[in-house]
Amino acid sequence: MATSSKKICLGKQYGSVRELAMMVMARMRDDESKLIRQMKKMIKERRSYAIQILSTNIDGWTPIHACALRGSKKLLKVFLSSGIDINITMGEPDGLPAGCTLLHMACLRGDIDLIEYLVSQKPDLNIKDSHNMTPVVYATQRCHKRAVRFLQDNGANMAGVVAPTYECITPQCSSTKFCFF
Known part of the structure; x- marks a missing residue:
């Protein structure tokens, strides 16, 4: 019997919410335009899932707070378009x-x-x-x-x-x- 390895892919939304939150934070360090495209798609298709990911606490940080601290206004606009509470x-x-x-x-x-x-x-x-x-x-x-x-x-x-x-x-x-x- 073959074992399948668990894939973590932000675009296709495989993996746990916590794993995807960590992936979003990691991808903020790379090409932001790819992350923006992926998050827009996720927000359009699964808004509540996107909000869960953006508000997941990883060692005190959430992806949306990391984005604000990083200072990426463009990405923050996309994150906020999910409907997440501005006072999170x-x-x-x-x-x-x-x-x-x-x-x-x-x-x-x-x-x-x-x-x-x-x-x-x-x-x-x-x-x-x-x-x-x-x-x-x-x-x-x-x-x-x-x-x-x-x-x-x-x-x-x-x-x-x-x-x-x-x-x-x-x-x-x-x-x-x-x-x-």
């Missing part, structure tokens, strides 16, 4: 508190283009992570002044926002498993 939170990966949203990730990066896009999707600007930090606090701590100003102009609550008294540094990835910088 992630687990607790190394170096970050639990409960971060896509906007928290964009503010961590200071990516004003991505922040503007996400704000246009009407997220909760004042949502807090597990350390009670809002996206504007992330932007403030990283000295992303344009991002702070933009969030303030769009209604972010500035209570608790204190300008840092130390020299701002660029965040460094602390996990070797999922480094998206």
Whole structure:
């Protein structure tokens, strides 16, 4: 009796949701256009399945949060077209508190283009992570002044926002498993 090996193919949707989520995160490092085509097809054919994949927690990360941290606006637009909640939170990966949203990730990066896009999707600007930090606090701590100003102009609550008294540094990835910088 011949044994069949289990195939993992994003386009044909073989494999477990967890395996496909890991594959999506791995493919973000490669040719993004192929992943975009595959995800558009999956969303069109099996929207709820795509949402499951994009929201699967892998060591604290979800594929959609990894995409936001990576800063790929084009891919993030495709992911969000699945209907996934704009305020989806992630687990607790190394170096970050639990409960971060896509906007928290964009503010961590200071990516004003991505922040503007996400704000246009009407997220909760004042949502807090597990350390009670809002996206504007992330932007403030990283000295992303344009991002702070933009969030303030769009209604972010500035209570608790204190300008840092130390020299701002660029965040460094602390996990070797999922480094998206």
